[in-house]
Amino acid sequence: MATLKVEIKRKCAICGNVFLAKFLDSRYCSPKCQKIASARKKAEERRLQRLDELKQRIPDARDYISIAEAEALFGVSKKTLHRLVRKGEIQSINLGTRLTRISKTELLGKFPLREEPINRQYALPKLYNMEPENCYTIGEICQKYKINDSSVWAQVRKYGIPSRQIGNYVYVPKEEFDKLYKSDV
Numbered sequence: 086m087a088t089l090k091v092e093i094k095r096k097c098a099i100c101g102n103v104f105l106a107k108f109l110d111s112r113y114c115s116p117k118c119q120k121i122a123s124a125r126k127k128a129e130e131r132r133l134q135r136l137d138e139l140k141q142r143i144p145d146a147r148d149y150i151s152i153a154e155a156e157a158l159f160g161v162s163k164k165t166l167h168r169l170v171r172k173g174e175i176q177s178i179n180l181g182t183r184l185t186r187i188s189k190t191e192l193l194g195k196f197p198l199r200e201e202p203i204n205r206q207y208a209l210p211k212l213y214n215m216e217p218e219n220c221y222t223i224g225e226i227c228q229k230y231k232i233n234d235s236s237v238w239a240q241v242r243k244y245g246i247p248s249r250q251i252g253n254y255v256y257v258p259k260e261e262f263d264k265l266y267k268s269d270v
């Protein structure tokens with residue numbers, strides 16, 4: 086991706102330092118923060134994968150489940166579940182040390198099931214106001230953000246930004262492009 090010709094100030098998502106974004110996608114101030122971010126992302130993916138695997142192993146017919154199984158089913162942390170059990174907000178039976186069991190039926194009345202990755206893509210599409218006054222033409226974006234039209238088109242495709250042709254002009258929503266180039270601070 087081409088280096089930016091306009092100044093975009095971003096707040097590093099890891100350390101909070103303000104930095105000048107080199108690319109539209111820059112989210113971190115340094116290679117070090119980038120590394121921390123990707124390590125965290127990988128750890129989170131592994132965590133979710135473990136939860137998914139555990140969830141698969143819970144028999145549908147069994148009502149009493151462990152705290153770990155409840156975390157896998159509902160995405161509520163074990164810490165929170167233990168607290169709710171201690172406070173008596175969730176009924177529990179205790180089969181021994183570390184063998185607390187809670188009722189799936191009761192939890193279903195309190196929490197939504199943890200979303201599986203496959204459901205995440207069914208989010209409603211965003212509706213745009215595509216009237217020309219709410220849009221830039223491709224030429225206006227080139228001027229405003231000092232990029233050429235092939236970069237504009239690359240960004241339109243990459244970020245799934247809708248476009249509309251009227252006569253000789255192609256319009257794209259202002260809010261989407263301004264959001265891409267927005268400074269955090």
Ligand SMILES: [Zn+2]
Nearest residue numbers: 097100114118
């Ligand atoms: Zn940083």
